[in-house]
Amino acid sequence: MDITLFLFQLMNGVQYGLLLFLIASGLTLVFGVMGILNLAHGSMYMVGAYLAYYFVNTTGSFGVAAVISAIIALLLGILIERTLIIRLYRRNHLDQVLLTIGLIFVFNALQSLLWGNDPLGVTVPTWLDGAIPLTDMIEYPVYRLFVSLLCILIGIGMYLTINRTRLGMLIRAGESNRDMVECLGVNINRLYTLVFATGVALAAIAGIVSAPMVSVVPGMGEHVLIACFVVVVIGGMGSIKGAFVGALMVGIVDTFSSIMLPQLSSMMIYILMAVVLLVKPKGLFAH
Amino acid sequence: MQNKKNRLRNLVTTCATAGLISAGAAIAAEPVKVGVMLPFSGVYAALGDAGRNGLKMALQENTAQLHGRKIEFLEMDTEAKPERAPELASSLLDKDKADFIIGPVHSGVAMGMSKVLRNKDAIMIIPNAGAAAATGPLCAPNVFRTSFSSWQPSYPMGKVALDAGYKKVVTMSWNYGMGKESLDAFEESFTAGGGEIVKKILVPFPKTEFQPYITDIAATAPDAVFVFFAGGGAVKFVKDYAALGLNGKIPLLGSGFLTEGTLEAQGDSAEGILTTLHYADNLDNPANKKFRQNYQDSFGKPADIYAVQGYDAGLLIAQAINTLGGDISDRKALIQAMESSTIDSPRGKFTFSKAHNPVQDIYLRKVEHGENQVLSIAAQALEDPARGCKL
Structure with missing residues (x-):
C-alpha cells in the first residue's frame, strides 16, 4: 500500500470514526449520567434521518430541515424521558433493556407506517455539493469533510460544556451521587430530562447529517447501534473522551481491515474490543 | 398514505x-x-x-x-x-x-x-x-x-463488457449467496471471452461502509467494475461511488437490482450505470x-x-x-x-x-434521466443451466 493510498484510507477511517463518535456520544452520555441503557438509541438515529428526508422535501432546504428535525428530536427526547424513562430510574438494567427494546419496535412500526419501506435518499445541499480532487482518479466530497468538521465541533462543545460550565459540573456531580446533588437543592429531574433529550438529539443529528450520504432505509438504526456499543465499551461506559478515542479506533481498524484482511474484517472490531477489555476490563477511560 | x-x-x-x-x-x-x-x-x-x-x-x-x-x-x-x-x-x-x-x-x-x-x-x-x-x-x-435464477441477470453482462472493450474488471458484492452467485455468473461469461477479473471484493453482509473498498478500486484502476447490490445497499454503494468521483471515470456495471426501486434515492449519482435484468419499467x-x-x-x-x-x-x-x-x-x-x-x-x-425456471429475455439497460432505458436485448430466451437438477 503506497503512502497516498494509506492516507486516503486513513481519511476514510477517521471520517467513519467521527460519525460513530457523534452517535455513540449520546449513548454514553445518557448511560454515564443517568445509568440508563438506551437500546433505542439507534432508532433515534433513524428518526433523525427520516425527519431530514421529510423536511428536505417539504421545505426544500437542507439547513431548515436539519434545524426543524433536531428540534423535533429534542422534544421527542423530553417526551420519552418524562413519560417512560422516568419510571426506570430506580429499576434494574433488565427493565431498561425491555422498555427500550420495545421502543425500537414502536419506532420501526411508525417509520413503516409513515414512510413505507422503500429506500429513500436525500440529496446533498447544493452549497456543500462540491468535491476536492485529490488525484486524477479520486476526489473527496466537500459534504463529507463538512460532516467530519461538525462532529469535531460538537465533540469540543460537549467537552467544554461538561468540564467548564456550571451545568457540566452538575452533570458530573449527578453522575457520581444523585442523592447528594438532590439534597443540595438541585432539580435533578430537570437535569436528567435535559441530558436524555440531548442524547436523543445527538443521535438524531447524526442521522440528519448522514441522510445525504447513506440510504434512508428501515433497520438503519439497528446497524449503527451495534457499532456504537462496541465504541462505548472500548471507550468505557459513560466516558465522552472514551467514546471519542474508541470511535476513531473502531473507524480506523474497520477501514484498514476491510482492505488488508477482508476475510476477518467483520470480526476485527470485536477482536479489538476483546483485546481492550483484556487489558482494561472497564474500557479505556472508565471512571 | x-x-x-x-x-x-x-x-x-x-x-x-x-x-x-x-x-x-x-x-x-x-x-x-x-x-x-x-x-x-x-x-x-x-x-x-x-x-x-x-x-x-x-x-x-x-x-x-x-x-x-x-x-x-x-x-x-x-x-x-x-x-x-x-x-x-x-x-x-x-x-x-x-x-x-x-x-x-x-x-x-x-x-x-x-x-x-x-x-x-x-x-x-x-x-x-x-x-x-x-x-x-x-x-x-x-x-x-x-x-x-441468480445466474440469469448477471451472465449476459460478461459479453456486454467484452463488447465494450473492457479487459480488466473488478467485481464486488456482499459476501452472501445471491451476491457470490451473481459475480460467478458474470465471471463465467467474461473470462470465457478472454476478460480478466483483477480483483474480487466480498463485503460482509449487511455492511454498507463501502468507502474503503471504493478507494481501493480507484487505486486498482480497472477498465470497469461489476457489482451486485440491492435495496438500501445499492443506494449507498452508488452514492459512495459517485461521491468519490468514480462515476464517469470507471464505468459501473451491475446486475439490474442495482437500479431497481432505488433510482429516486440514488438521484444523479446513478446516471450512466449499465445493468442487465429480465425487466425494465418502460x-x-x-x-x-x-x-x-x-x-x-x-x-x-x-x-x-x-x-x-x-x-x-x-x-x-x-x-x-x-x-x-x-x-x-x-x-x-x-x-x-x-x-x-x-x-x-x-x-x-x-x-x-x-x-x-423462467426461460426469458435479459435486457441491457442504461440509467438516463433517472430511468432504466432499455438499450437492447442482452440475451434472448436465456435458460438457466440448472446445474445439479435431475428433472
Whole structure:
C-alpha cells in the first residue's frame, strides 16, 4: 500500500470514526449520567434521518430541515424521558433493556407506517455539493469533510460544556451521587430530562447529517447501534473522551481491515474490543 | 398514505367479493388455498408488499379463468428470517393444507421452505429468491420459480463488457449467496471471452461502509467494475461511488437490482450505470402497459420488478386452473399444466425450463434521466443451466 493510498484510507477511517463518535456520544452520555441503557438509541438515529428526508422535501432546504428535525428530536427526547424513562430510574438494567427494546419496535412500526419501506435518499445541499480532487482518479466530497468538521465541533462543545460550565459540573456531580446533588437543592429531574433529550438529539443529528450520504432505509438504526456499543465499551461506559478515542479506533481498524484482511474484517472490531477489555476490563477511560 | 392503504384494502375486498360471487355458481367448489410467505416487516418488507400486491392483482384480473373457484389467501410474515421458514412452511402445508405456497423474497428463506415443501402436495412458487440451488440440486416437480435464477441477470453482462472493450474488471458484492452467485455468473461469461477479473471484493453482509473498498478500486484502476447490490445497499454503494468521483471515470456495471426501486434515492449519482435484468419499467409491450397502469391505479405507486414477479405467480396459478377447468385435485396434471404454460408477463412472454425456471429475455439497460432505458436485448430466451437438477 503506497503512502497516498494509506492516507486516503486513513481519511476514510477517521471520517467513519467521527460519525460513530457523534452517535455513540449520546449513548454514553445518557448511560454515564443517568445509568440508563438506551437500546433505542439507534432508532433515534433513524428518526433523525427520516425527519431530514421529510423536511428536505417539504421545505426544500437542507439547513431548515436539519434545524426543524433536531428540534423535533429534542422534544421527542423530553417526551420519552418524562413519560417512560422516568419510571426506570430506580429499576434494574433488565427493565431498561425491555422498555427500550420495545421502543425500537414502536419506532420501526411508525417509520413503516409513515414512510413505507422503500429506500429513500436525500440529496446533498447544493452549497456543500462540491468535491476536492485529490488525484486524477479520486476526489473527496466537500459534504463529507463538512460532516467530519461538525462532529469535531460538537465533540469540543460537549467537552467544554461538561468540564467548564456550571451545568457540566452538575452533570458530573449527578453522575457520581444523585442523592447528594438532590439534597443540595438541585432539580435533578430537570437535569436528567435535559441530558436524555440531548442524547436523543445527538443521535438524531447524526442521522440528519448522514441522510445525504447513506440510504434512508428501515433497520438503519439497528446497524449503527451495534457499532456504537462496541465504541462505548472500548471507550468505557459513560466516558465522552472514551467514546471519542474508541470511535476513531473502531473507524480506523474497520477501514484498514476491510482492505488488508477482508476475510476477518467483520470480526476485527470485536477482536479489538476483546483485546481492550483484556487489558482494561472497564474500557479505556472508565471512571 | 392513508389513501394508499384504503385503495389497497378496496382491492383486497373486491378481490374477495369477486371470488365469492363466482363461487356461488359452483357451490361445491372449495376455495383454492394460496399460502403467501413473504417478508412484510424488516429489511425486505417493501419487496414483500410489492410481491403480494402483484399476486393479488393478477388473480383479481383473471377471476374469469378460475372457473368459479374462489381464492383464499393465507399470509405469513417471514420477516426474511431463514430460521422461521421451515415452521411457517410446515404450518401452511400440514395445518392449512394450502394448494399453492408463494414465497419467498430471501434466498435463505427459500432453502428453508424448499426443505419442507420439496416433493410434497403443495405447489411452491418462488416470486423472487434467485438462489441457484432452488432450481438446481434442490429442484423438484412441485417447485416453480417466476422470477429468475441468480445466474440469469448477471451472465449476459460478461459479453456486454467484452463488447465494450473492457479487459480488466473488478467485481464486488456482499459476501452472501445471491451476491457470490451473481459475480460467478458474470465471471463465467467474461473470462470465457478472454476478460480478466483483477480483483474480487466480498463485503460482509449487511455492511454498507463501502468507502474503503471504493478507494481501493480507484487505486486498482480497472477498465470497469461489476457489482451486485440491492435495496438500501445499492443506494449507498452508488452514492459512495459517485461521491468519490468514480462515476464517469470507471464505468459501473451491475446486475439490474442495482437500479431497481432505488433510482429516486440514488438521484444523479446513478446516471450512466449499465445493468442487465429480465425487466425494465418502460418495456414497450401491451401487457406491461396495462399492468403498470392498473398497478398505479390500485396501489397509488409505480410497479417494480418484485410486483411483476408476484403478478406472474398469480398468472401462472390462474392459467393452470383454467387449463384444468377448475379442478386442481390431480397434482400431476396440475404440474403438467403449469410446466407447459406460456406466461404473458409484463417482462415479455416466457416459458418454463425443465427445472421450472423462467426461460426469458435479459435486457441491457442504461440509467438516463433517472430511468432504466432499455438499450437492447442482452440475451434472448436465456435458460438457466440448472446445474445439479435431475428433472
